[in-house]
Amino acid sequence: MKALSPFKRGDTFSLDCTNKKRRLDASGNPIKIDGKYVYDPEALTSDTIIRAQLRDPSTMALVDELRIVASPDQVVNVGKFVILQSATADTNLWPIGSVICDLQITVGDRVRSSDSFLIPIIQDVTK
16 A cells, blocks of 8 residues: 655645546547535535545544535646645644545446555644
């Protein structure tokens, strides 16, 4: 399982991503991610296509339900999005050690998940 660079607890969590696996729809058009397709647990939306959670790998306890925000210009930045901590999350409370994450992408009735990856969480030095 791959691990990302360490994240310092207390910092703002932000991870830039691009959906590269499926760049074209059945008609050959680029797949766009717009607001109605973005999962934000603080918003009321039923059109979820991308979700991500941080979990403790030993217990699978939920650490944070992450927010996914699409690039506003999906013509120039097709498939680009950012993974952010939830609006209510305080990363100072995230556990020191590694957390596990994957992305769940739903298109229509098809659900696919990315490979799982680890995010090492380390203590911040400057407070």
